[in-house]
Amino acid sequence: MPIRNDFQDAPPPSRPDDPAPDGRPVRRVRRGWVLFAACVVVAAAGGGLAVALTSGGGRPAATSVGVADGLHHTAVEASSSADQCGKGWTEPRAGLQVFDVHNVATDAAEVYLTDSSGALLGEIDGLGPGTTRPLQVQLGRGSYTFRCLVEDTDAVDGPVVKVAKGPAAGGPAVSPVNQHDVIPPTLTYQKWVADGFKGVLGKVDTLRAAVDGGDLAAARKAWLPAHLAYTRLGGAYGAFGDLGGAVDGTDAGLPDGVHDKDFSGFHRVEYGLWHGESAARLKAPTDQLAKDVKDLSDEWSTTRMDPLDTGLRAHEITEDSIQLDLTGRSDFGSGTSLATARAGLDGTVELLDVLHPLLAPRDPGLPKLQAALTTAEKDLDASREDGRWRAPDSLSRTERERLNADFGDLAERLAPVAVIFDIRRTS
Numbered sequence: 001m002p003i004r005n006d007f008q009d010a011p012p013p014s015r016p017d018d019p020a021p022d023g024r025p026v027r028r029v030r031r032g033w034v035l036f037a038a039c040v041v042v043a044a045a046g047g048g049l050a051v052a053l054t055s056g057g058g059r060p061a062a063t064s065v066g067v068a069d070g071l072h073h074t075a076v077e078a079s080s081s082a083d084q085c086g087k088g089w090t091e092p093r094a095g096l097q098v099f100d101v102h103n104v105a106t107d108a109a110e111v112y113l114t115d116s117s118g119a120l121l122g123e124i125d126g127l128g129p130g131t132t133r134p135l136q137v138q139l140g141r142g143s144y145t146f147r148c149l150v151e152d153t154d155a156v157d158g159p160v161v162k163v164a165k166g167p168a169a170g171g172p173a174v175s176p177v178n179q180h181d182v183i184p185p186t187l188t189y190q191k192w193v194a195d196g197f198k199g200v201l202g203k204v205d206t207l208r209a210a211v212d213g214g215d216l217a218a219a220r221k222a223w224l225p226a227h228l229a230y231t232r233l234g235g236a237y238g239a240f241g242d243l244g245g246a247v248d249g250t251d252a253g254l255p256d257g258v259h260d261k262d263f264s265g266f267h268r269v270e271y272g273l274w275h276g277e278s279a280a281r282l283k284a285p286t287d288q289l290a291k292d293v294k295d296l297s298d299e300w301s302t303t304r305m306d307p308l309d310t311g312l313r314a315h316e317i318t319e320d321s322i323q324l325d326l327t328g329r330s331d332f333g334s335g336t337s338l339a340t341a342r343a344g345l346d347g348t349v350e351l352l353d354v355l356h357p358l359l360a361p362r363d364p365g366l367p368k369l370q371a372a373l374t375t376a377e378k379d380l381d382a383s384r385e386d387g388r389w390r391a392p393d394s395l396s397r398t399e400r401e402r403l404n405a406d407f408g409d410l411a412e413r414l415a416p417v418a419v420i421f422d423i424r425r426t427s
Contacts, residue, residue: 071136072098094166110424122135137171194300211279211286264285314414317347380403
C-alpha cells in the first residue's frame with residue numbers, strides 16, 4: 001500500500017502525556033501525526049485501505065518510466081483546470097504503478113484517483129505549487145479519473161481513462177466520507193457520553209464521601225470504578241479541553257512532578273491514596289476532582305464534537321494505551337493501569353458500534369478488527385489474579401509480550417478507521 005513518505009516534513013510525535021499549550025499535561029496525541037502513523041502502520045500490515053497520504057515538500061517533476069523502484073512511472077499534472085487535471089496519462093495500463101503528480105497551480109492542492117464508483121484508490125494531500133509527489137496504486141481493468149482540489153477553487157475532474165487490458169481486480173479502494181455522513185453517528189456518540197457522565201458523577205461522589213469520612217480503605221476501593229467510568233468516555237477526550245487535562249492529566253511537564261501544586265485530577269488522588277497521604281490532605285484534591293468532573297459534565301451539553309474526532313479517537317485510544325497503560329506510565333500507585341487499558345477497549349468498542357453503518361462497507365478488515373478486540377479483552381482479563389488487577393511490571397515476560405502483540409495488532413487494524421474517517425472535500 002502506498003504511504004506518506006515525507007518523514008522530514010512530518011511533525012515530531014508528541015508523547016500522549018506531554019503538556020498541552022497551557023502547560024497542563026493531558027492524555028492525547030496530535031491529530032496529524034496519528035493519521036501519518038496510521039498510514040505507516042497499515043502499510044506495514046500489508047492490507048486494508050490503499051489510500052496514500054502525502055503532503056508538503058517537493059521535488060522536480062518526474063518524467064522517467066521504470067525508475068529505481070522498478071515500477072512503471074507516469075508523470076501527470078494537478079491543476080484547477082479540468083483540461084490539465086490528470087494530464088499526461090496517455091498510456092493506461094493495469095498493475096502496480098506510480099503516478100508522479102506535479103502541481104502546476106499556484107496554490108496547494110489535494111489530488112484523488114477514483115474509480116467509476118467514486119471510491120478512492122489513492123490520495124495526495126497538501127501538494128504544494130510547483131512540487132511533485134508519487135502516488136502508488138494497483139489498477140485493474142476499469143475506468144479511472146483524477147480529481148483535483150486546488151485551494152480556494154472548486155473541485156474538477158480530469159478525463160475518464162479506461163484500462164482495457166490486464167487483471168480485472170485492482171487494489172482496495174474506499175468510498176470517501178464527508179462531514180454530513182459522520183454527523184449522525186457523532187451526535188449518537190455525544191448522547192452516549194452525556195449518559196456516561198451520570199455514572200462518572202455518582203462514582204466520584206462515592207469517592208469523595210469516603211475521603212470526607214476519613215475512610216481511606218473505602219476511598220481506595222472507590223477510586224478505580226470512578227476512574228474506569230471516566231476512561232470509557234475516551235472517544236470524547238479531544239472535546240474536553242483544559243478540563244479534560246485537569247481531570248485525567250499526569251504530572252508530565254510539571255516542575256515539581258507529583259508534588260506540583262498544579263498536579264490534579266484522578267491521578268493526583270491516586271497518588272495520595274497509595275502513598276500514605278491523610279484524608280485531610282486528600283480532601284482538597286478530591287473536592288477539586290469532583291468539581292472539575294461536574295463542570296465538564298455541565299459543559300458537555302453545549303459542546304459539539306468535531307466529526308473527524310469520532311473516527312480518529314478509535315485509533316488514538318489504543319495508541320494511548322500502548323504508550324501509557326501497558327508501560328505503567330499512567331500508574332501512580334494503584335497498579336491498575338491494565339484496568340485502564342481494558343476500559344479503553346470498552347470505549348473503542350462503543351465508537352466502532354456507532355460508526356459501524358459507515359465502516360462496514362468501507363473496511364473489509366472489520367471482522368479481523370473485531371476479533372483483535374476480543375483477543376485483547378480476553379488477554380487483559382486473564383492478567384487479573386484473584387480478581388485483582390496486576391501492575392505491568394508484575395507480569396511475566398511472556399504475558400507482557402502477549403499484551404504488546406495484542407495491542408500492536410489492534411493498532412494496525414484500527415489504523416484504516418482513522419484514515420477512512422478523515423473528512424475529505426467533495427466539491
